[in-house]
Amino acid sequence: MPEQPSYDAVIVGGGHNGLVAAAYLARAGLSVALLERDDHTGGAAVSTTPFTGVDARLSAYSYLVSLLPRRIATDLGVAIPLRKRAVSSYTPFSGPAAPSGLLVTDDDSSTRESFRRLTGSDREFEEWQRFYAMTGRVAERVFPTLTDPLPTRDELRTAVGEDAAWEELFERPLGEAVEARFSDDLVRGVVLTDALIGTFSEAHDPSLLQNRCFLYHIIGGGTGDWDVPVGGMGAVSGALASAARSAGAELVTGCHVHTVETDGAAAAVHYRTAEGEGTVEARHVLSGASAQALAEMLGEVGPPRASGSQLKVNMLLRRLPRLRDTSVDPREAFAGTFHIAEGYGALAEAYRQASGGRMPSAPPSEIYCHSLTDPSILGPDLVREGYQTLTLFGLLMPEDLFTGDNDARREEALKATIAQLDAHLEEPLADCLAVDADGRPCIEAKTPVDLEGDLRLPGGHIFHGDLSFPYRQPDGGRWGVETQHPNVWLCGASAVRGGGVSGVAGHNAAMAVLEAERAGPRAGTRG
Numbered sequence: 444m445p446e447q448p449s450y451d452a453v454i455v456g457g458g459h460n461g462l463v464a465a466a467y468l469a470r471a472g473l474s475v476a477l478l479e480r481d482d483h484t485g486g487a488a489v490s491t492t493p494f495t496g497v498d499a500r501l502s503a504y505s506y507l508v509s510l511l512p513r514r515i516a517t518d519l520g521v522a523i524p525l526r527k528r529a530v531s532s533y534t535p536f537s538g539p540a541a542p543s544g545l546l547v548t549d550d551d552s553s554t555r556e557s558f559r560r561l562t563g564s565d566r567e568f569e570e571w572q573r574f575y576a577m578t579g580r581v582a583e584r585v586f587p588t589l590t591d592p593l594p595t596r597d598e599l600r601t602a603v604g605e606d607a608a609w610e611e612l613f614e615r616p617l618g619e620a621v622e623a624r625f626s627d628d629l630v631r632g633v634v635l636t637d638a639l640i641g642t643f644s645e646a647h648d649p650s651l652l653q654n655r656c657f658l659y660h661i662i663g664g665g666t667g668d669w670d671v672p673v674g675g676m677g678a679v680s681g682a683l684a685s686a687a688r689s690a691g692a693e694l695v696t697g698c699h700v701h702t703v704e705t706d707g708a709a710a711a712v713h714y715r716t717a718e719g720e721g722t723v724e725a726r727h728v729l730s731g732a733s734a735q736a737l738a739e740m741l742g743e744v745g746p747p748r749a750s751g752s753q754l755k756v757n758m759l760l761r762r763l764p765r766l767r768d769t770s771v772d773p774r775e776a777f778a779g780t781f782h783i784a785e786g787y788g789a790l791a792e793a794y795r796q797a798s799g800g801r802m803p804s805a806p807p808s809e810i811y812c813h814s815l816t817d818p819s820i821l822g823p824d825l826v827r828e829g830y831q832t833l834t835l836f837g838l839l840m841p842e843d844l845f846t847g848d849n850d851a852r853r854e855e856a857l858k859a860t861i862a863q864l865d866a867h868l869e870e871p872l873a874d875c876l877a878v879d880a881d882g883r884p885c886i887e888a889k890t891p892v893d894l895e896g897d898l899r900l901p902g903g904h905i906f907h908g909d910l911s912f913p914y915r916q917p918d919g920g921r922w923g924v925e926t927q928h929p930n931v932w933l934c935g936a937s938a939v940r941g942g943g944v945s946g947v948a949g950h951n952a953a954m955a956v957l958e959a960e961r962a963g964p965r966a967g968t969r970g
Contacts, residue, residue, distance in 0.1 A: 444716055447694055449724035450474045452956060453712045455700045455740070457936060460691040462683035462694075463949030464729050464934045464956075466519045469884035469959055476723065477692055477865055480699040484684050485621025485896055486731070487905070488670025490677025492922030493887050497758050498822025499832060502676035504898065506811055506834050509670065510945035511589055511679075518950075519686040523679055525670035526816045535768055536561060538631050541866065542767040544776065545629060570624050575667075576633070577608050582662040585913065589940050589947045590954075593915035593923045596601070613912065616970050618646025621787070631787035636809065636838065636894040637661060637687035641905040643752035643841045645794040646787070655910040659942055669780075671816040679944065702918040703728055703740040707929045727959070731935035731961025733907040736899060741931070743965030751891035751903030754808070754856050757884035760879040762829050763812070765869035772893070774941040776832070777812040784808065785838070793839045797911045802844055802852070804908050806860040830877060835860065842891035842902050849892040857888045859888075875930050906942035913940045924948065932956060 452468050454461045457479030469475045483489065487504040491875070508525055518522050523929060530798050531547040546557045551572075558568035584602050603609050604895055611620040617638050625631045635646055638657035646653065660665040672679050702713040710728045714721050725779065730737040738745030763773040782791070784807045791804035814832040821830055837860050847851045865871050877885040891903020901907060923939025924932045935941055936950030941948035 444698065444718060444721055444766055445476045445478070445723045447474065447476070447547070448933055450476045451725070451910055452476075452724035452727040452729060453478065453710070453723060454729045454731065454934065455703070455712070456486065457481070457484035457694065457696065458935060459488040459680050459683055459728070459944060459946055460935045460941070460952075461486075461685050461731035462680065462948035463515060463519070463694035463946040464731075464953045465687040465694070466683065466690050467950060467953035468956060469687060469692040469727035470519070471953075475692040475965060477687065478698040478700050478712070479694070479696045482696050483695060484696065485677060485680030487900075488676040490675035492721070493757060494759055494877070494879040494885040497759060497824060497877065497882075497885060499642075499830070499885075500675055500677065500820045500904060501757050501759075501832055502672070502820075502834070503675050504812065504894070505627070505944045506813065506836070506942055507669040508672050508679065509668060510589075510659065510943040510944070512586070512947065512950075513664070514590055515946045515950055519690075521682040521686045522802070524673040526673060527668060527670050528779050530807075531773055532633065532780040533617045533771065533776040533893065534629060534633055534719070534768070534782040534785065541769075544766075544768045544771055544895060545633070546771055547779070558630075558911045561629060567625060567627050567630050571630065574624055577605070578612075578661045579612040580605065580615065580636060581608050581612060581658075582667050585658070586662045586665040588832075589913060590950050591948045592938060593880055593919065596912075597620045597913045599912075603661045609829065612654055612658060615909050616647045616649060622667075623648060628787045632785045632790055633782055634785060635790055636785050636807070637780060639752075639807075639954070640689075640788065640836065641751065641753050641837045642910070643750060643794075643797070643839065645791060652909055656911055658796075659910055663943075667703070670814055673819060673903070675813070675817075675820045676944070681960045683946070698827070699730050700740060701932070702742070703737075705741070705896045705928050709932060726812070727930050727932065729932045729956065731949070732937065733901050734937035735907075735934060736898040737926070737931070737933070737937070741928070742941055744765075744907065748901050749904045749908040750842040751894060751900065752839060752841045753891065753903075753905065754806070754835070754840045754853075754860060755858065755889040755894070756860070757887050759835040760831050760833060762875055763831050764872055764875045765871050767867055774790045774815060774912060775897065777810065777831075779813045781810040781811065783860075790839070797839050797844060799821070801860060802855055803839060805863055806856060807839060808835050808860050808863070810835045810864070819840055835864075840890065842895075845890040849890055853888055853890050853893070856890070857886075882903070888941075905936075906937040910942050913938050920955075921958075922951045924952040924955050934963050
């Protein structure tokens with residue numbers, strides 16, 4: 444239970460964003476209590492040992508880090524070591540003579556040759572270079588704005604500074620740019636996948652939901668790199684929790700907040716623990732929970748519930764499987780993002796089938812091998828014996844495919860997804876899976892229904908809802924964290940610029956609170 448009857452700020456939810464907000468506010472001299480309903484902090488950015496009797500600590504939900512600004516780590520004095528992956532991606536394809544694959548690495552000459560084997564010329568590679576040089580410039584200019592007050596649309600366009608890039612990424616469906624720039628179906632598909640991570644959309648979606656998702660996946664760090672956190676996601680949240688405690692914030696776990704009352708100047712936060720009911724007062728309340736959950740706590744009608752769209756799979760292997768493409772070492776192929784069934788036409792067909800309520804016959808997905816870059820997540824014996832982790836992220840798997848009989852549909856989705864991977868392996872994945880102490884294969888899958896149950900993500904949506912462009916809407920607040928109550932703030936993924944493991948929403952909510960503190964009463968109103 445909280446140690447005091449009142450605080451300057453109470454933070455509801457102990458995910459990584461809540462921890463960031465707690466650390467900033469406590470460092471600024473505010474009294475802070477963070478209340479988390481689970482018995483641990485970290486939210487979706489945690490590590491677990493999911494397989495009985497196996498010394499492997501896997502990132503349970505979030506896998507990689509891209510959007511966490513170095514500025515936050517520096518401000519809070521935390522060390523979050525990240526390792527860059529030398530291989531960007533591998534995408535298998537059936538060549539005219541033998542199975543082959545598109546391997547994209549830091550070595551331009553080998554990448555050019557891989558494109559040439561796939562397409563027969565240098566044209567696609569050179570367009571690839573031009574396209575990602577353009578997105579790199581956009582990333583360099585947009586990423587620093589994430590921890591500033593929200594720019595207006597015109598201000599962000601001025602910051603981007605390239606009309607053609609703005610049109611391609613912010614104004615027209617991404618499919619138009621992909622089809623204008625690239626001819627090869629596989630290359631088009633690899634580009635489009637970043638627009639569909641956890642997002643149910645397609646290349647020509649007129650809402651530009653796919654563009655918004657793509658933008659967040661190519662701006663991280665100002666480079667677009669997706670790095671491996673050393674020690675897993677638990678190390679990231681652990682470092683942030685230590686920073687918050689060191690700054691003086693009180694972190695209370697096993698504390699379920701169920702009601703928030705506010706008059707705009709003061710708030711009462713009602714909670715439940717194993718010892719019983721309690722109430723704590725606060726001048727500010729920050730919610731790392733979803734906007735829907737916050738509305739429920741306030742007794743209000745929340746925003747529409749969005750649908751998550753993914754299948755998340757964690758695995759431990761005794762060894763990496765052999766590939767049908769013998770020209771590439773499996774360690775190289777799995778070191779980056781291994782794309783499966785993600786050709787442009789295949790993505791369109793999977794979307795069409797899922798839109799019609801059918802499980803995609805060839806589910807698209809991508810795989811990451813964390814342990815190739817960071818073996819510290821495995822016990823010494825597993826490392827010595829050559830064990831590896833695999834995490835698979837399935838695309839275009841909306842929540843409604845799993846409602847009714849989640850267990851049966853999960854197994855159906857997993858079987859179909861692994862079959863797509865097996866088509867490119869010289870041996871079935873099942874032959875490589877480790878077994879736990881009870882003799883069960885070391886593989887677990889999570890659907891949107893599971894993620895809602897585990898993490899209370901509305902609809903199992905990993906971003907709490909559809910992403911927004913990172914600029915200010917006419918009726919929006921200065922930081923993108925404001926609510927209709929001047930002393931209640933969003934500090935999680937429901938905030939504008941809140942998606943992904945970034946800490947941005949926690950930083951921005953803390954900045955908004957500190958501005959309100961300096962300005963005096965009612966400074967937190969929208970506008």
